[in-house]
Amino acid sequence: MSRTLAILGGKPLFDEPMHVGRPNLPDRRHFDKLVDTMFSNRWFTNYGPLVKILQARLEERLRVKHCIPICNGTVALELAYRAAGFHGEVIVPAFTFVATAHALEWQRIKPVFCDIRESDFTLDPSCVEELITDRTTGIVGVHVFGNPCDHRSIAETAGRHGLGVVYDAAHAFMNETDGMSVCSLGSMSILSFHATKFFSTFEGGAIVTDDDDLAEKIRLMMNFGFAGREKDRVDYIGINGKMTEICAAMGLAMLEQVDRLAEINRINFEAYLEALEGIPGIACRTPSPALSARNWQYVVATVDEESFGLSRDSLVEVLEAENVLARKYFYPGCHRHEPYCRTFPGSGRELPVTDRLSEMVMCLPTGEAVTPAMARMIGDSIRLAGVRAGEVRAALKEGGHA
Ligand code: T4K
Numbered sequence: 001m002s003r004t005l006a007i008l009g010g011k012p013l014f015d016e017p018m019h020v021g022r023p024n025l026p027d028r029r030h031f032d033k034l035v036d037t038m039f040s041n042r043w044f045t046n047y048g049p050l051v052k053i054l055q056a057r058l059e060e061r062l063r064v065k066h067c068i069p070i071c072n073g074t075v076a077l078e079l080a081y082r083a084a085g086f087h088g089e090v091i092v093p094a095f096t097f098v099a100t101a102h103a104l105e106w107q108r109i110k111p112v113f114c115d116i117r118e119s120d121f122t123l124d125p126s127c128v129e130e131l132i133t134d135r136t137t138g139i140v141g142v143h144v145f146g147n148p149c150d151h152r153s154i155a156e157t158a159g160r161h162g163l164g165v166v167y168d169a170a171h172a173f174m175n176e177t178d179g180m181s182v183c184s185l186g187s188m189s190i191l192s193f194h195a196t197k198f199f200s201t202f203e204g205g206a207i208v209t210d211d212d213d214l215a216e217k218i219r220l221m222m223n224f225g226f227a228g229r230e231k232d233r234v235d236y237i238g239i240n241g242k243m244t245e246i247c248a249a250m251g252l253a254m255l256e257q258v259d260r261l262a263e264i265n266r267i268n269f270e271a272y273l274e275a276l277e278g279i280p281g282i283a284c285r286t287p288s289p290a291l292s293a294r295n296w297q298y299v300v301a302t303v304d305e306e307s308f309g310l311s312r313d314s315l316v317e318v319l320e321a322e323n324v325l326a327r328k329y330f331y332p333g334c335h336r337h338e339p340y341c342r343t344f345p346g347s348g349r350e351l352p353v354t355d356r357l358s359e360m361v362m363c364l365p366t367g368e369a370v371t372p373a374m375a376r377m378i379g380d381s382i383r384l385a386g387v388r389a390g391e392v393r394a395a396l397k398e399g400g401h402a
């Protein structure tokens with residue numbers, strides 16, 4: 001408690017920036033070997049041998065029937081929405097990465113933004129019903145920070161109205177609930193394997209489904225609609241959603257690391273939880289109790305300005321001065337971004353939980369670049385910022401920030 005915060009003239013906590021989403025690394029020898037195989041195969045893309053192996057390993061690991069590798073999570077979303085037959089209007093939470101909504105707009109589907117639950121940041125099923133119109137064709141649930149949506153209530157509402165359900169499981173790799181993989185909920189889910197994700201292929205993603213017909217349709221759609229081995233027949237106006245071999249090589253190498261990384265994340269999370277314990281106005285949000293296995297990828301904290309003495313934004317600035325680059329995932333809600341405000345003016349007024357939480361939430365760095373000692377130091381700086389909130393506010397004002 002004796003140190004001086006960097007914002008108050010002290011030395012920054014870290015010499016190098018500590019990023020949320022700093023990529024974890026594979027074993028280089030393993031990765032290099034796979035790259036050598038790729039070059040000796042002279043096969044770089046178009047459902048090559050490494051993609052086939054990765055697909056089989058993912059299906060085994062996630063205990064799902066089909067896990068189709070895709071070039072990224074956003075294209076996976078577009079393909080999934082289209083394969084689900086979505087059109088007209090689709091209900092989607094606003095508290096998510098913009099890609100969840102953008103992928104609807106790119107299919108000329110109107111996103112109808114829905115509020116979330118306070119407890120776990122996921123779609124609030126009790127708000128869905130009132131948004132259903134005769135143009136609604138589907139519901140998108142996002143397992144935000146890996147927390148599973150209330151899939152039973154969503155399925156019940158969707159069933160009563162004849163709606164399709166697609167889950168955005170970008171954050172939920174390896175998470176389990178009710179004895180199954182979170183990404184096997186609903187008829188289709190998408191995963192993101194972006195560099196910043198728990199499981200990475202540099203860029204990449206996947207569509208998960210147990211439905212053979214849907215899997216067949218997606219395979220046509222993601223490969224220009226080519227049917228048959230000779231590719232002399234096109235059955236569908238498809239696009240290019242294929243994963244490359246170099247990305248599959250990264251995926252195969254990273255798959256060997258996931259248990260180790262989940263454990264590192266868990267230990268870091270415990271350190272943060274302890275360090276943030278009892279700080280007035282700071283809540284370290286534990287992953288949903290509905291999870292029986294988790295990747296611990298997101299260390300999520302909320303800041304209550306009144307009790308803490310500083311707003312979330314001010315605390316993010318305090319941390320930035322310490323070289324800790326906390327992220328405001330997800331601020332603002334999608335409904336507050338320009339293209340959606342313009343299209344749906346006033347929609348924000350109806351999402352009080354999204355608006356409140358998006359003003360309070362921040363994610364803290366974890367992964368193999370962070371040690372429990374570092375997590376404790378970050379927690380102690382947050383505590384100190386609260387204790388010295390008055391001086392911090394004055395310093396921020398002087399610096400033209402607040
Ligand atoms: N659905 C959901 C719920 C998602 O969260 C996402 C993606 C998607 C769908 C779409 O999936 P993809 O099409 O992306 O596969 C990042 C990621 O780019 C994005 O994948 C992710 N969600 C989102 C939550 O986070 P930004 O705009 O915050 O990225 P950026 O460049 O600011 O990087 C984040 C942090 O990571 C920075 O602090 C720097 C650090 N970083 C990043 C990269 C790329 C590194 O240290 N090294 C790196 O190579 O979106």
